[in-house]
Amino acid sequence: MSQKINRQIVLAQRPSGKPESANFRLKESTIPVPEDGQVLCKTIFLSLDPYMRGRMNAGKSYAPPVEIDEVMGAGTVGQVIESKNSKFIAGDLVFGYGGWQEFWVQKGTELKKVDPQLAPISTATGVLGMPGVTAYTGLLNIGKPKKGETVVVAAASGAVGSVVGQIARIKGAQAVGIAGSAEKCKYVTEELGFDACVNHNSPEFTEALKAACPDGIDVYFENVGGKVFETVSPLFNDFARIPVCGIISAYNSTELPPGPNLTPLLMRDILVKRLTFRGFIVWDYATQEKEALSEIANWIKVGKLHYREDIVDGLENAPEAFIGLLEGQNFGKLVVRVSDESAV
Amino acid sequence: MSQKINRQIVLAQRPSGKPESANFRLKESTIPVPEDGQVLCKTIFLSLDPYMRGRMNAGKSYAPPVEIDEVMGAGTVGQVIESKNSKFIAGDLVFGYGGWQEFWVQKGTELKKVDPQLAPISTATGVLGMPGVTAYTGLLNIGKPKKGETVVVAAASGAVGSVVGQIARIKGAQAVGIAGSAEKCKYVTEELGFDACVNHNSPEFTEALKAACPDGIDVYFENVGGKVFETVSPLFNDFARIPVCGIISAYNSTELPPGPNLTPLLMRDILVKRLTFRGFIVWDYATQEKEALSEIANWIKVGKLHYREDIVDGLENAPEAFIGLLEGQNFGKLVVRVSDESAV
Numbered sequence: 300m301s302q303k304i305n306r307q308i309v310l311a312q313r314p315s316g317k318p319e320s321a322n323f324r325l326k327e328s329t330i331p332v333p334e335d336g337q338v339l340c341k342t343i344f345l346s347l348d349p350y351m352r353g354r355m356n357a358g359k360s361y362a363p364p365v366e367i368d369e370v371m372g373a374g375t376v377g378q379v380i381e382s383k384n385s386k387f388i389a390g391d392l393v394f395g396y397g398g399w400q401e402f403w404v405q406k407g408t409e410l411k412k413v414d415p416q417l418a419p420i421s422t423a424t425g426v427l428g429m430p431g432v433t434a435y436t437g438l439l440n441i442g443k444p445k446k447g448e449t450v451v452v453a454a455a456s457g458a459v460g461s462v463v464g465q466i467a468r469i470k471g472a473q474a475v476g477i478a479g480s481a482e483k484c485k486y487v488t489e490e491l492g493f494d495a496c497v498n499h500n501s502p503e504f505t506e507a508l509k510a511a512c513p514d515g516i517d518v519y520f521e522n523v524g525g526k527v528f529e530t531v532s533p534l535f536n537d538f539a540r541i542p543v544c545g546i547i548s549a550y551n552s553t554e555l556p557p558g559p560n561l562t563p564l565l566m567r568d569i570l571v572k573r574l575t576f577r578g579f580i581v582w583d584y585a586t587q588e589k590e591a592l593s594e595i596a597n598w599i600k601v602g603k604l605h606y607r608e609d610i611v612d613g614l615e616n617a618p619e620a621f622i623g624l625l626e627g628q629n630f631g632k633l634v635v636r637v638s639d640e641s642a643v
Numbered sequence: 644m645s646q647k648i649n650r651q652i653v654l655a656q657r658p659s660g661k662p663e664s665a666n667f668r669l670k671e672s673t674i675p676v677p678e679d680g681q682v683l684c685k686t687i688f689l690s691l692d693p694y695m696r697g698r699m700n701a702g703k704s705y706a707p708p709v710e711i712d713e714v715m716g717a718g719t720v721g722q723v724i725e726s727k728n729s730k731f732i733a734g735d736l737v738f739g740y741g742g743w744q745e746f747w748v749q750k751g752t753e754l755k756k757v758d759p760q761l762a763p764i765s766t767a768t769g770v771l772g773m774p775g776v777t778a779y780t781g782l783l784n785i786g787k788p789k790k791g792e793t794v795v796v797a798a799a800s801g802a803v804g805s806v807v808g809q810i811a812r813i814k815g816a817q818a819v820g821i822a823g824s825a826e827k828c829k830y831v832t833e834e835l836g837f838d839a840c841v842n843h844n845s846p847e848f849t850e851a852l853k854a855a856c857p858d859g860i861d862v863y864f865e866n867v868g869g870k871v872f873e874t875v876s877p878l879f880n881d882f883a884r885i886p887v888c889g890i891i892s893a894y895n896s897t898e899l900p901p902g903p904n905l906t907p908l909l910m911r912d913i914l915v916k917r918l919t920f921r922g923f924i925v926w927d928y929a930t931q932e933k934e935a936l937s938e939i940a941n942w943i944k945v946g947k948l949h950y951r952e953d954i955v956d957g958l959e960n961a962p963e964a965f966i967g968l969l970e971g972q973n974f975g976k977l978v979v980r981v982s983d984e985s986a987v
Contacts, residue, residue, distance in 0.1 A: 361915050546910050546914060554903070558899075569920055570887045575920070
């Protein structure tokens with residue numbers, strides 16, 4: 300291998316509020332050497348996802364934080380460069396948790412092979428990866444949409460939301476998306492086939508959402524929280540289900556919103572409308588991963604499920620792309636192309 | 644029948660905040676006459692329950708409001724005076740929804756016979772009635788306590804909370820109560836057999852609750868909301884279940900609490916700890932009523948389940964007793980004795 304240097308992006312300092320470029324630092328290291336059972340991989344695609352914002356804070360969330368000077372964590376699609384594991388050979392395409400860097404070493408038991416015949420390999424970070432399985436398991440285990448019911452999902456053109464709405468339709472429900480621009484809404488209805496999509500940045504958001512949900516809301520897949528949630532919640536029907544997958548609007552907050560404290564209203568709604576709120580993380584449903592991926596792959600194959608990727612070139616552009624993701628500037632699943640696949 | 648007058652308590656005006664005597668009025672009417680299929684009953688016991696506060700407001704909750712000058716609604720245990728239904732004869736003891744009055748007429752199909760051999764007939768408004776079934780169905784369908792888990796319930800000496808904690812223990816869980824006085828706490832541990840009970844009016848409430856739940860909280864049966872909820876929620880374990888049965892602390896509120904708005908904290912807890920909040924009303928589980936009552940009756944018989952009633956004499960004292968109920972002044976299931984059972 301000619302290249303000797305491993306370029307990495309590490310956490311330089313913890314952000315207060317919105318992350319800035321100064322929170323990240325490009326670092327050069329030597330390329331790690333695999334030990335017995337391990338595999339050295341070159342990163343081709345790096346996944347950027349909202350949950351990473353939580354890892355930049357000091358406090359424990361559901362996973363430990365990234366340490367200062369540590370490489371930012373991430374799911375990655377890569378190619379095997381050197382294998383000390385009998386299950387992999389040089390040239391294999393794999394998915395693992397390589398992080399924001401050009402090369403990584405991982406135990407073979409923690410890598411999965413990626414099938415380039417199934418779909419573009421980048422989708423292992425999106426529709427055929429964690430976001431797809433998140434959408435599938437959260438919607439079907441907690442949302443449980445029935446025929447004719449109305450399912451609402453925010454961040455509807457994004458990696459998770461786009462899959463939620465399309466599966467809702469496959470299950471016979473109405474899918475109503477919420478997205479941040481007229482262009483995204485157009486894509487959500489015209490290309491993803493949602494029944495409606497409303498722009499939360501439009502001054503007519505409240506009225507438009509009401510009009511798009513004439514029979515109320517039976518399932519709300521929560522990705523964003525904040526003002527969108529406050530607009531959605533008055534439309535909940537009795538016995539509505541709310542899978543809580545993320546609250547991206549709060550990730551950059553440094554303080555709580557001003558009063559009044561709306562918690563009693565939420566509790567009253569839960570009681571009077573007999574709502575179910577349930578938080579989940581994709582690995583709570585790890586046993587369903589195989590089934591989810593096989594169903595999604597099949598839906599893609601028969602043209603029932605579409606996806607869109609927002610591909611940014613160059614590891615050095617990952618921080619800026621990630622900062623934009625938290626503001627909704629991406630359009631589709633955000634992925635960084637770190638290198639090209641090599642001929643073997 | 645010698646008596647010709649039916650004394651009733653009607654809603655005189657809607658309360659703003661805490662109900663006052665002036666919101667109620669004693670009214671005299673003629674005793675109603677049953678039509679075919681109906682039964683005329685004399686009220687012996689009248690049940691007072693927190694949900695009635697919601698019915699005094701104009702807005703629709705899960706049931707329509709009581710109208711001005713309408714008799715306040717309530718579950719009642721009574722005795723049949725005159726029957727035009729072949730399934731009932733004079734002297735039968737029955738449970739129905741007679742409301743705050745001395746006599747009522749109801750369709751026979753809406754009445755249930757009460758067995759005085761099983762337990763004192765007043766219990767048909769409490770442990771062997773709606774509150775008992777509420778505790779049973781909410782705890783077992785939503786809370787789902789497992790052996791060794793910790794179940795916390797507020798209003799622990801009350802009609803619902805007392806049953807929740809005792810069933811939790813029957814199912815092998817630890818039961819921790821929250822109540823409003825040292826005397827109530829003593830009753831909850833010594834007579835109901837809870838593992839611990841803490842006084843929410845004590846300045847050491849937060850520390851005492853933490854000490855009583857060294858392994859965190861797996862099930863919180865929500866009856867009260869407000870400050871108690873805010874003290875309980877930091878102790879939730881991952882995957883805790885929260886059946887939402889009532890939020891009595893908010894029933895008399897005329898405005899939302901001041902800021903900051905704590906909703907994002909609640910949503911973050913739901914997400915990160917993967918909590919389940921689910922509201923319910925006893926009649927959502929109507930099909931389980933028979934099973935619930937039969938199990939509870941059996942637990943009482945074998946000495947595994949105890950109860951306490953707070954009996955107030957005289958229909959005219961119902962308003963004051965109800966006002967006190969919302970402040971936690973009762974001690975046990977609150978019932979008004981409206982008349983005595985007659986010899987047949």
